[in-house]
Amino acid sequence: MKSEVDIINGKLKYKEKEFCFNYNDDVLTIYPDKLEEHWKSLINMFDKTQVKDKNATINLYGETSNGNPIAFIRLNLNNIGRGIYRSFVPAYILGKCNGVSPLPNINDFNKMVIKGECIDNLYNPKILIKDIDSTKKFKPIIKFNNLKDVEKEFTINNDVWKYGISWNMPFKKLNSVIELNSNLCINFDKLKNVNEIIEYYIKLEKMLCFVYNRKHIILSDIKLYKDIIFYDEIEKKNTKTFITFILKINERKDIDYDLPKRQKQLSILDLETHLESLYNEINKNPFLNEFLPKNTYDSNHIDINQFLQVTSTFESEFDRTYPNYKSKKNTNYKRIKDKVLEYLENCKVDENKYVRKYITDFYNTINNMEGTLPEQICYVLKEFAKPIEKIKQRLFVHYEITNVNNNELAQKFSQKRNSLTHGNELKEFTDIEIVSYILIERIVYCLLLKRVGFSIDEIVRIIEIIFD
Numbered sequence: 001m002k003s004e005v006d007i008i009n010g011k012l013k014y015k016e017k018e019f020c021f022n023y024n025d026d027v028l029t030i031y032p033d034k035l036e037e038h039w040k041s042l043i044n045m046f047d048k049t050q051v052k053d054k055n056a057t058i059n060l061y062g063e064t065s066n067g068n069p070i071a072f073i074r075l076n077l078n079n080i081g082r083g084i085y086r087s088f089v090p091a092y093i094l095g096k097c098n099g100v101s102p103l104p105n106i107n108d109f110n111k112m113v114i115k116g117e118c119i120d121n122l123y124n125p126k127i128l129i130k131d132i133d134s135t136k137k138f139k140p141i142i143k144f145n146n147l148k149d150v151e152k153e154f155t156i157n158n159d160v161w162k163y164g165i166s167w168n169m170p171f172k173k174l175n176s177v178i179e180l181n182s183n184l185c186i187n188f189d190k191l192k193n194v195n196e197i198i199e200y201y202i203k204l205e206k207m208l209c210f211v212y213n214r215k216h217i218i219l220s221d222i223k224l225y226k227d228i229i230f231y232d233e234i235e236k237k238n239t240k241t242f243i244t245f246i247l248k249i250n251e252r253k254d255i256d257y258d259l260p261k262r263q264k265q266l267s268i269l270d271l272e273t274h275l276e277s278l279y280n281e282i283n284k285n286p287f288l289n290e291f292l293p294k295n296t297y298d299s300n301h302i303d304i305n306q307f308l309q310v311t312s313t314f315e316s317e318f319d320r321t322y323p324n325y326k327s328k329k330n331t332n333y334k335r336i337k338d339k340v341l342e343y344l345e346n347c348k349v350d351e352n353k354y355v356r357k358y359i360t361d362f363y364n365t366i367n368n369m370e371g372t373l374p375e376q377i378c379y380v381l382k383e384f385a386k387p388i389e390k391i392k393q394r395l396f397v398h399y400e401i402t403n404v405n406n407n408e409l410a411q412k413f414s415q416k417r418n419s420l421t422h423g424n425e426l427k428e429f430t431d432i433e434i435v436s437y438i439l440i441e442r443i444v445y446c447l448l449l450k451r452v453g454f455s456i457d458e459i460v461r462i463i464e465i466i467f468d
Contacts, residue, residue, distance in 0.1 A: 008094075010070065012062025014077075014085070021062060021072075023089065026250045028072050030060075031084045059194055061106060069095040071106045071194050089250060091201075093194060093224065096244045104228055104243050108191040112200070112247075114184045115166075115221040118208055121265045123152065123163040125180035152268065156276045158189035163268060197224065197247065203283045210282050210448075211266060213299065213466050215292040218257050222247040258295045262468045270462060277452040285316060291444065302429055302437055304420055311373075311417045314440050317447040318376050373417065377410035377440065384446040386456055387463045388439050395438060399431040409436045442467060 008023040012030065019030040057074040064070050075087040093106055127150050130143040152163040162185045170176050192200065201222070208217045224245040232239040251257060271278060282288060291306070291313035293299035298306070344363045348356045381388070396402070413436035416429070429437070442463055449459045 008064055008070065010062050010064035010066075012060050012070075012072075014060055019085075021060075023072070023092070026089055026253075027086060028060075028075065028089045029084065029086045030077075063103065064094070067103070068097055069103055069106050073194060073198060091198060091247065091249045093197070094246045094248065096246065104226060106245065107193040107226075109193075109197055109224045109226050109245070110188055110191055111225040112186045112188070112197070113223045113225070114186075114204075114219050115181050116219050117259060118212060118217055118219065119163075119184050120182045121259070122211070122268045123165075123182040123184075124265070124267070125165045125182045128165040128167065128180055152272075154268075154272060154275055156279055160187040160189075161185075162187070201247070201249065203279070206289055207279050207282050209289050209292055210445075211271070211466070212259055213292055214259065215289055215294045215298075216252070216255055216257060217259075218251055219249065222249070256295050256297070260296065260299070260466075260468075262465065264465050264468060266462065266465045270458075270465070273458075274453045278449075281448060281452050285320070287316070288313065288448075291441070302434060304426070307416065307429075307437055308420055310437060310441050310444065311413075313444050314447075315373065315376070317444050317451075318380065321447045321451045322376075322379075373414045374407070374410040377413060377436075378406050380443050380447070381406040381409065381439065384443055384450075384456075384459070387446050387460045388442055390464070391442065391467065392435075392439060395435045399435060401431060401435065404432060408432070409439070412436055413440060 008021075010021055011033070012019055012021050014030060018033055020033055021028060021030045023029075057076050060072045060075060062070055062072075071093045072087075072089050073091040073093065075089065077085045077087045080086050095104060095106065097103060128145055128147070130145045131141075132143075133141045135141065147165060150165050154161045154163075164183055164185065165180060166183055167178055167180050170179050173179075186200075201219070205217050205219065208219075209215060224247055226243045226245065227240065228243060229238055229240050231237070268275070291309040293306070344359055347359050351359065396404070409432065412430070412432045416433045420426075445463055445466065446459055449462060450456075454462065
Protein backbone atom coordinates (compact mmCIF):
# COMPACT_ATOMS: atom_id res chain seq x y z
CA MET A 1 0.00 0.00 0.00
CA LYS A 2 1.29 3.47 -0.86
CA SER A 3 2.39 5.56 2.09
CA GLU A 4 0.65 8.85 2.86
CA VAL A 5 4.08 10.46 2.51
CA ASP A 6 6.52 8.76 0.14
CA ILE A 7 9.50 11.05 0.73
CA ILE A 8 10.27 12.76 4.02
CA ASN A 9 13.15 15.10 4.81
CA GLY A 10 14.21 16.71 8.06
CA LYS A 11 16.68 16.63 10.92
CA LEU A 12 17.32 14.26 13.80
CA LYS A 13 19.88 13.49 16.48
CA TYR A 14 22.15 10.46 16.48
CA LYS A 15 25.14 9.92 18.79
CA GLU A 16 24.38 13.33 20.30
CA LYS A 17 25.00 14.99 16.93
CA GLU A 18 22.53 16.60 14.57
CA PHE A 19 22.01 14.88 11.21
CA CYS A 20 19.89 15.61 8.18
CA PHE A 21 17.73 12.73 7.00
CA ASN A 22 16.04 11.57 3.86
CA TYR A 23 13.37 8.87 3.97
CA ASN A 24 12.49 7.35 0.62
CA ASP A 25 11.05 3.95 -0.40
CA ASP A 26 11.26 2.53 3.16
CA VAL A 27 14.96 3.44 3.46
CA LEU A 28 16.34 6.09 5.80
CA THR A 29 19.60 7.89 5.00
CA ILE A 30 21.14 10.25 7.55
CA TYR A 31 24.11 12.51 6.89
CA PRO A 32 25.92 15.39 8.61
CA ASP A 33 24.46 18.84 8.09
CA LYS A 34 27.79 20.02 6.60
CA LEU A 35 29.35 17.11 4.75
CA GLU A 36 32.41 19.10 3.64
CA GLU A 37 33.45 19.62 7.28
CA HIS A 38 33.01 15.93 8.00
CA TRP A 39 35.21 14.99 5.05
CA LYS A 40 38.13 17.05 6.38
CA SER A 41 38.85 14.26 8.84
CA LEU A 42 40.08 10.98 7.35
CA ILE A 43 38.92 9.17 10.48
CA ASN A 44 35.35 10.39 10.03
CA MET A 45 35.47 9.99 6.28
CA PHE A 46 36.25 6.28 6.34
CA ASP A 47 34.74 5.35 9.70
CA LYS A 48 33.02 1.97 9.34
CA THR A 49 31.68 1.83 12.87
CA GLN A 50 28.40 -0.07 12.99
CA VAL A 51 26.14 -1.35 15.70
CA LYS A 52 28.15 -4.11 17.40
CA ASP A 53 25.20 -6.45 17.69
CA LYS A 54 23.73 -6.93 14.23
CA ASN A 55 20.37 -7.76 15.81
CA ALA A 56 20.40 -4.62 17.99
CA THR A 57 18.04 -1.87 16.87
CA ILE A 58 17.47 1.74 17.83
CA ASN A 59 14.76 4.37 17.50
CA LEU A 60 15.65 7.79 16.14
CA TYR A 61 13.57 10.90 16.81
CA GLY A 62 13.53 14.06 14.75
CA GLU A 63 11.56 16.78 13.04
CA THR A 64 10.46 16.86 9.41
CA SER A 65 10.97 19.82 7.12
CA ASN A 66 7.26 20.55 7.61
CA GLY A 67 7.74 20.90 11.37
CA ASN A 68 6.18 17.59 12.37
CA PRO A 69 7.71 15.18 14.90
CA ILE A 70 8.78 11.79 13.59
CA ALA A 71 10.22 8.59 15.05
CA PHE A 72 11.94 5.96 12.93
CA ILE A 73 11.55 2.63 14.69
CA ARG A 74 13.81 -0.40 15.12
CA LEU A 75 16.57 0.72 12.79
CA ASN A 76 19.75 -1.23 12.20
CA LEU A 77 22.03 1.53 10.97
CA ASN A 78 25.01 0.83 8.75
CA ASN A 79 27.75 3.38 8.19
CA ILE A 80 28.22 3.45 4.43
CA GLY A 81 31.18 5.82 4.65
CA ARG A 82 31.86 9.54 4.79
CA GLY A 83 29.65 9.91 7.86
CA ILE A 84 26.52 8.68 6.10
CA TYR A 85 24.29 6.03 7.71
CA ARG A 86 21.51 4.01 6.14
CA SER A 87 18.85 1.58 7.33
CA PHE A 88 15.65 -0.09 6.24
CA VAL A 89 12.75 1.37 8.22
CA PRO A 90 10.37 -1.31 9.55
CA ALA A 91 8.02 1.37 10.91
CA TYR A 92 7.72 5.04 11.69
CA ILE A 93 5.40 7.31 13.68
CA LEU A 94 4.65 10.73 12.21
CA GLY A 95 2.86 13.49 14.12
CA LYS A 96 0.28 15.73 12.47
CA CYS A 97 0.59 18.99 14.39
CA ASN A 98 -1.99 21.75 14.31
CA GLY A 99 0.48 24.61 14.09
CA VAL A 100 -0.79 26.11 17.35
CA SER A 101 0.33 23.73 20.07
CA PRO A 102 4.06 23.11 20.75
CA LEU A 103 5.87 20.25 19.03
CA PRO A 104 4.96 17.20 21.17
CA ASN A 105 7.17 14.34 22.27
CA ILE A 106 6.40 11.04 20.60
CA ASN A 107 5.20 9.11 23.64
CA ASP A 108 2.31 8.86 26.11
CA PHE A 109 -0.24 7.61 23.57
CA ASN A 110 -3.69 7.00 25.01
CA LYS A 111 -5.55 5.67 21.97
CA MET A 112 -5.08 3.75 18.72
CA VAL A 113 -7.60 3.67 15.84
CA ILE A 114 -7.26 1.07 13.08
CA LYS A 115 -9.06 0.79 9.75
CA GLY A 116 -8.61 -1.51 6.78
CA GLU A 117 -9.96 -4.51 4.94
CA CYS A 118 -9.27 -6.98 7.73
CA ILE A 119 -11.19 -4.79 10.21
CA ASP A 120 -14.10 -4.43 7.75
CA ASN A 121 -14.29 -8.21 7.37
CA LEU A 122 -14.37 -8.77 11.13
CA TYR A 123 -17.08 -6.16 11.68
CA ASN A 124 -19.15 -5.61 8.55
CA PRO A 125 -19.71 -1.85 8.06
CA LYS A 126 -23.00 -2.52 6.30
CA ILE A 127 -24.65 -3.06 9.67
CA LEU A 128 -24.98 0.74 9.73
CA ILE A 129 -27.67 0.40 7.05
CA LYS A 130 -31.02 -0.26 8.68
CA ASP A 131 -33.18 -0.58 5.58
CA ILE A 132 -33.11 -0.02 1.81
CA ASP A 133 -36.34 0.70 -0.03
CA SER A 134 -37.82 2.80 -2.79
CA THR A 135 -40.96 4.85 -3.29
CA LYS A 136 -43.65 4.16 -5.88
CA LYS A 137 -41.79 6.53 -8.15
CA PHE A 138 -38.60 4.51 -7.63
CA LYS A 139 -36.98 7.11 -5.44
CA PRO A 140 -34.40 5.25 -3.33
CA ILE A 141 -34.73 5.36 0.43
CA ILE A 142 -31.87 4.36 2.70
CA LYS A 143 -32.34 4.33 6.45
CA PHE A 144 -29.36 4.23 8.80
CA ASN A 145 -28.92 3.01 12.32
CA ASN A 146 -27.57 5.38 14.93
CA LEU A 147 -23.76 5.20 15.00
CA LYS A 148 -23.81 4.58 18.75
CA ASP A 149 -26.23 1.68 18.32
CA VAL A 150 -23.82 -0.27 16.10
CA GLU A 151 -20.80 0.05 18.38
CA LYS A 152 -19.50 -3.11 20.02
CA GLU A 153 -17.22 -2.90 23.03
CA PHE A 154 -14.83 -5.44 24.57
CA THR A 155 -12.33 -5.25 27.39
CA ILE A 156 -8.96 -6.87 26.66
CA ASN A 157 -6.48 -6.80 29.55
CA ASN A 158 -8.08 -3.58 30.89
CA ASP A 159 -7.85 -1.87 27.48
CA VAL A 160 -11.21 -1.01 25.89
CA TRP A 161 -11.62 -2.22 22.31
CA LYS A 162 -14.52 -0.54 20.56
CA TYR A 163 -15.64 -1.60 17.08
CA GLY A 164 -17.64 1.05 15.25
CA ILE A 165 -18.59 2.38 11.81
CA SER A 166 -17.57 5.59 10.10
CA TRP A 167 -18.84 7.05 6.84
CA ASN A 168 -17.95 9.69 4.29
CA MET A 169 -19.17 10.93 0.90
CA PRO A 170 -16.48 10.38 -1.76
CA PHE A 171 -17.15 13.25 -4.16
CA LYS A 172 -14.46 12.09 -6.58
CA LYS A 173 -16.07 8.66 -7.02
CA LEU A 174 -18.96 9.06 -9.44
CA ASN A 175 -20.50 5.66 -8.69
CA SER A 176 -20.36 5.89 -4.90
CA VAL A 177 -22.73 8.04 -2.87
CA ILE A 178 -21.43 6.94 0.52
CA GLU A 179 -18.49 4.90 1.78
CA LEU A 180 -18.70 2.86 4.97
CA ASN A 181 -15.71 1.71 6.96
CA SER A 182 -15.34 -0.20 10.17
CA ASN A 183 -12.80 0.88 12.73
CA LEU A 184 -11.27 -0.56 15.85
CA CYS A 185 -10.65 2.07 18.52
CA ILE A 186 -8.44 0.91 21.40
CA ASN A 187 -8.40 3.09 24.50
CA PHE A 188 -5.34 2.12 26.52
CA ASP A 189 -5.60 1.60 30.23
CA LYS A 190 -2.07 3.02 30.60
CA LEU A 191 -0.22 5.49 28.39
CA LYS A 192 2.19 3.84 25.98
CA ASN A 193 5.56 4.82 24.55
CA VAL A 194 6.89 3.98 21.08
CA ASN A 195 8.26 0.52 21.96
CA GLU A 196 5.07 -0.43 23.80
CA ILE A 197 2.99 0.66 20.80
CA ILE A 198 5.04 -1.57 18.48
CA GLU A 199 4.73 -4.54 20.85
CA TYR A 200 0.99 -3.94 21.02
CA TYR A 201 0.76 -3.85 17.23
CA ILE A 202 2.70 -7.12 16.97
CA LYS A 203 0.32 -8.86 19.39
CA LEU A 204 -2.76 -7.52 17.62
CA GLU A 205 -1.40 -8.54 14.23
CA LYS A 206 -0.61 -12.00 15.57
CA MET A 207 -4.22 -12.53 16.64
CA LEU A 208 -5.49 -11.30 13.27
CA CYS A 209 -3.05 -13.60 11.49
CA PHE A 210 -4.54 -16.55 13.37
CA VAL A 211 -8.09 -15.43 12.53
CA TYR A 212 -7.27 -15.00 8.83
CA ASN A 213 -4.92 -18.01 8.58
CA ARG A 214 -2.07 -15.87 7.28
CA LYS A 215 1.51 -15.50 8.47
CA HIS A 216 1.41 -11.73 7.93
CA ILE A 217 -1.38 -9.16 7.94
CA ILE A 218 -1.06 -5.52 6.93
CA LEU A 219 -3.08 -2.96 8.88
CA SER A 220 -2.99 -0.12 6.40
CA ASP A 221 -4.53 2.76 8.34
CA ILE A 222 -3.34 3.20 11.94
CA LYS A 223 -3.60 6.41 13.91
CA LEU A 224 -2.36 7.16 17.41
CA TYR A 225 -3.64 9.88 19.69
CA LYS A 226 -2.04 11.85 22.49
CA ASP A 227 -3.71 14.37 24.77
CA ILE A 228 -1.78 17.54 25.51
CA ILE A 229 -2.32 20.75 27.49
CA PHE A 230 -0.62 23.96 26.37
CA TYR A 231 -0.87 27.66 27.10
CA ASP A 232 -2.73 29.48 24.33
CA GLU A 233 -1.07 32.87 23.89
CA ILE A 234 -4.10 34.25 22.04
CA GLU A 235 -6.77 33.05 24.49
CA LYS A 236 -4.42 33.56 27.45
CA LYS A 237 -5.38 30.27 29.08
CA ASN A 238 -4.44 26.60 29.23
CA THR A 239 -6.02 24.64 26.41
CA LYS A 240 -6.53 20.89 26.19
CA THR A 241 -6.32 19.26 22.78
CA PHE A 242 -4.95 16.14 21.14
CA ILE A 243 -2.33 15.37 18.53
CA THR A 244 -2.85 12.75 15.82
CA PHE A 245 0.04 10.50 14.79
CA ILE A 246 0.28 8.10 11.86
CA LEU A 247 1.81 4.69 12.55
CA LYS A 248 3.16 3.32 9.29
CA ILE A 249 4.22 -0.34 9.18
CA ASN A 250 6.23 -1.02 6.04
CA GLU A 251 5.36 -4.14 4.11
CA ARG A 252 7.98 -6.74 3.37
CA LYS A 253 8.66 -6.67 -0.34
CA ASP A 254 9.37 -10.41 -0.50
CA ILE A 255 5.81 -11.36 0.48
CA ASP A 256 2.74 -11.29 -1.72
CA TYR A 257 0.14 -10.20 0.84
CA ASP A 258 -3.50 -11.16 0.52
CA LEU A 259 -6.51 -12.05 2.62
CA PRO A 260 -8.57 -15.23 2.09
CA LYS A 261 -11.47 -14.86 -0.32
CA ARG A 262 -14.23 -16.47 1.70
CA GLN A 263 -17.91 -16.90 0.99
CA LYS A 264 -18.55 -16.13 4.66
CA GLN A 265 -16.42 -13.96 6.89
CA LEU A 266 -15.60 -14.66 10.51
CA SER A 267 -17.09 -11.91 12.65
CA ILE A 268 -15.66 -10.54 15.86
CA LEU A 269 -19.05 -11.51 17.30
CA ASP A 270 -18.19 -15.19 16.67
CA LEU A 271 -15.22 -14.78 19.01
CA GLU A 272 -16.58 -12.36 21.62
CA THR A 273 -17.28 -14.92 24.36
CA HIS A 274 -13.59 -15.79 24.66
CA LEU A 275 -11.90 -12.93 22.80
CA GLU A 276 -9.61 -11.88 25.66
CA SER A 277 -8.53 -15.47 26.36
CA LEU A 278 -7.95 -16.07 22.65
CA TYR A 279 -5.84 -12.92 22.32
CA ASN A 280 -3.70 -13.85 25.34
CA GLU A 281 -3.31 -17.52 24.43
CA ILE A 282 -2.24 -16.79 20.87
CA ASN A 283 0.47 -14.47 22.16
CA LYS A 284 1.82 -17.01 24.67
CA ASN A 285 3.35 -19.11 21.91
CA PRO A 286 6.04 -17.03 20.13
CA PHE A 287 6.22 -19.49 17.23
CA LEU A 288 2.50 -20.06 16.65
CA ASN A 289 2.32 -18.04 13.42
CA GLU A 290 5.20 -19.94 11.83
CA PHE A 291 2.92 -22.70 10.54
CA LEU A 292 0.51 -20.28 8.84
CA PRO A 293 0.63 -19.77 5.05
CA LYS A 294 1.91 -16.47 3.64
CA ASN A 295 -0.87 -16.14 1.07
CA THR A 296 -3.46 -17.99 -1.00
CA TYR A 297 -0.80 -19.78 -3.04
CA ASP A 298 0.88 -21.17 0.07
CA SER A 299 -2.45 -22.20 1.58
CA ASN A 300 -3.13 -24.37 -1.48
CA HIS A 301 0.30 -26.02 -1.59
CA ILE A 302 2.45 -28.13 0.67
CA ASP A 303 6.22 -28.31 0.92
CA ILE A 304 8.78 -29.78 3.31
CA ASN A 305 9.16 -26.65 5.42
CA GLN A 306 5.41 -26.21 5.85
CA PHE A 307 4.98 -29.87 6.77
CA LEU A 308 7.62 -29.64 9.50
CA GLN A 309 6.25 -26.31 10.77
CA VAL A 310 2.75 -27.76 11.10
CA THR A 311 4.15 -30.81 12.90
CA SER A 312 6.13 -28.71 15.35
CA THR A 313 3.16 -26.41 16.03
CA PHE A 314 0.85 -29.38 16.53
CA GLU A 315 3.17 -30.96 19.11
CA SER A 316 3.51 -27.65 20.94
CA GLU A 317 -0.24 -26.97 20.98
CA PHE A 318 -1.03 -30.56 21.99
CA ASP A 319 1.28 -30.30 25.01
CA ARG A 320 -0.29 -26.98 25.99
CA THR A 321 -3.81 -28.38 25.69
CA TYR A 322 -3.17 -31.80 27.24
CA PRO A 323 -0.29 -31.50 29.73
CA ASN A 324 0.64 -34.90 31.17
CA TYR A 325 -1.61 -36.49 28.54
CA LYS A 326 -0.39 -40.07 28.79
CA SER A 327 0.30 -39.94 32.53
CA LYS A 328 -3.34 -39.06 33.13
CA LYS A 329 -4.53 -41.67 30.68
CA ASN A 330 -2.38 -44.60 31.82
CA THR A 331 -1.59 -45.12 35.53
CA ASN A 332 1.13 -47.70 34.78
CA TYR A 333 2.88 -45.26 32.45
CA LYS A 334 2.77 -42.56 35.13
CA ARG A 335 4.08 -44.95 37.80
CA ILE A 336 7.08 -46.05 35.69
CA LYS A 337 7.80 -42.50 34.55
CA ASP A 338 7.79 -41.20 38.14
CA LYS A 339 10.23 -43.95 39.16
CA VAL A 340 12.62 -43.10 36.33
CA LEU A 341 12.47 -39.41 37.21
CA GLU A 342 13.09 -40.16 40.87
CA TYR A 343 16.10 -42.30 39.95
CA LEU A 344 17.54 -39.55 37.77
CA GLU A 345 17.08 -37.00 40.55
CA ASN A 346 18.98 -39.25 42.95
CA CYS A 347 21.79 -39.64 40.39
CA LYS A 348 22.72 -35.99 40.89
CA VAL A 349 24.07 -36.71 44.36
CA ASP A 350 27.89 -36.53 44.57
CA GLU A 351 28.22 -35.63 40.88
CA ASN A 352 30.01 -32.51 39.60
CA LYS A 353 28.09 -29.68 37.96
CA TYR A 354 28.91 -30.85 34.41
CA VAL A 355 27.49 -34.32 34.98
CA ARG A 356 24.47 -32.84 36.80
CA LYS A 357 23.74 -30.75 33.71
CA TYR A 358 23.55 -33.87 31.54
CA ILE A 359 21.34 -35.57 34.12
CA THR A 360 19.05 -32.52 34.20
CA ASP A 361 18.76 -32.50 30.40
CA PHE A 362 17.89 -36.20 30.40
CA TYR A 363 15.43 -35.63 33.25
CA ASN A 364 13.65 -32.91 31.26
CA THR A 365 13.51 -35.12 28.17
CA ILE A 366 11.83 -37.94 30.11
CA ASN A 367 9.56 -35.52 31.94
CA ASN A 368 8.26 -34.13 28.64
CA MET A 369 7.55 -37.53 27.12
CA GLU A 370 3.78 -37.83 27.04
CA GLY A 371 3.01 -40.26 24.26
CA THR A 372 4.27 -40.74 20.72
CA LEU A 373 3.22 -38.52 17.83
CA PRO A 374 0.92 -41.22 16.34
CA GLU A 375 -0.78 -41.65 19.73
CA GLN A 376 -1.40 -37.93 20.00
CA ILE A 377 -2.72 -37.66 16.44
CA CYS A 378 -5.09 -40.60 16.90
CA TYR A 379 -6.45 -39.02 20.05
CA VAL A 380 -7.21 -35.63 18.49
CA LEU A 381 -8.66 -37.11 15.30
CA LYS A 382 -11.22 -38.74 17.54
CA GLU A 383 -11.59 -35.78 19.92
CA PHE A 384 -12.24 -33.33 17.09
CA ALA A 385 -14.05 -35.67 14.72
CA LYS A 386 -16.97 -33.24 14.39
CA PRO A 387 -15.01 -30.10 13.37
CA ILE A 388 -13.02 -32.00 10.70
CA GLU A 389 -15.77 -34.38 9.58
CA LYS A 390 -16.81 -32.49 6.41
CA ILE A 391 -13.33 -31.74 5.14
CA LYS A 392 -12.22 -35.30 5.89
CA GLN A 393 -15.05 -36.74 3.82
CA ARG A 394 -14.35 -34.33 0.93
CA LEU A 395 -10.64 -35.19 0.96
CA PHE A 396 -11.29 -38.93 0.97
CA VAL A 397 -13.62 -38.55 -2.02
CA HIS A 398 -11.23 -36.21 -3.87
CA TYR A 399 -8.20 -38.51 -3.41
CA GLU A 400 -10.30 -41.68 -3.78
CA ILE A 401 -9.15 -42.98 -0.40
CA THR A 402 -11.01 -45.91 1.14
CA ASN A 403 -10.50 -48.18 4.13
CA VAL A 404 -8.06 -45.80 5.88
CA ASN A 405 -8.61 -45.30 9.59
CA ASN A 406 -7.27 -42.69 12.00
CA ASN A 407 -4.41 -44.92 13.08
CA GLU A 408 -3.13 -45.24 9.51
CA LEU A 409 -3.42 -41.47 8.96
CA ALA A 410 -1.43 -40.90 12.16
CA GLN A 411 1.24 -43.45 11.23
CA LYS A 412 1.71 -42.08 7.71
CA PHE A 413 1.99 -38.52 9.00
CA SER A 414 4.50 -39.53 11.68
CA GLN A 415 6.59 -41.60 9.26
CA LYS A 416 6.78 -38.67 6.84
CA ARG A 417 7.85 -36.35 9.65
CA ASN A 418 10.60 -38.76 10.71
CA SER A 419 11.79 -39.21 7.14
CA LEU A 420 12.04 -35.44 6.57
CA THR A 421 13.62 -34.74 9.96
CA HIS A 422 16.35 -37.36 9.54
CA GLY A 423 17.17 -36.30 5.99
CA ASN A 424 16.19 -39.56 4.34
CA GLU A 425 15.51 -39.78 0.61
CA LEU A 426 12.96 -37.13 -0.31
CA LYS A 427 9.89 -38.36 -2.10
CA GLU A 428 6.72 -36.68 -3.29
CA PHE A 429 3.95 -36.42 -0.74
CA THR A 430 1.48 -39.27 -1.03
CA ASP A 431 -2.26 -38.67 -1.03
CA ILE A 432 -2.62 -39.96 2.55
CA GLU A 433 0.23 -37.72 3.73
CA ILE A 434 -1.45 -34.70 2.14
CA VAL A 435 -4.80 -35.56 3.72
CA SER A 436 -3.26 -36.04 7.16
CA TYR A 437 -1.38 -32.74 6.79
CA ILE A 438 -4.58 -30.82 5.95
CA LEU A 439 -6.40 -32.37 8.91
CA ILE A 440 -3.55 -31.63 11.36
CA GLU A 441 -3.43 -28.04 10.13
CA ARG A 442 -7.07 -27.63 11.20
CA ILE A 443 -6.56 -29.54 14.43
CA VAL A 444 -3.97 -26.99 15.54
CA TYR A 445 -6.81 -24.46 15.48
CA CYS A 446 -9.10 -26.87 17.31
CA LEU A 447 -6.57 -27.36 20.10
CA LEU A 448 -6.15 -23.67 20.79
CA LEU A 449 -9.87 -22.88 20.50
CA LYS A 450 -10.71 -25.69 22.92
CA ARG A 451 -8.08 -24.49 25.37
CA VAL A 452 -9.53 -20.99 25.58
CA GLY A 453 -13.04 -22.30 26.18
CA PHE A 454 -14.93 -22.58 22.88
CA SER A 455 -17.43 -25.42 22.67
CA ILE A 456 -17.23 -28.10 19.99
CA ASP A 457 -20.16 -26.55 18.11
CA GLU A 458 -18.48 -23.13 18.21
CA ILE A 459 -15.24 -24.70 16.99
CA VAL A 460 -17.10 -26.36 14.10
CA ARG A 461 -18.45 -22.98 12.95
CA ILE A 462 -15.12 -21.16 13.32
CA ILE A 463 -13.13 -23.87 11.50
CA GLU A 464 -15.62 -24.02 8.64
CA ILE A 465 -15.36 -20.26 8.08
CA ILE A 466 -11.58 -19.97 8.44
CA PHE A 467 -10.92 -22.85 6.05
CA ASP A 468 -13.85 -22.19 3.71
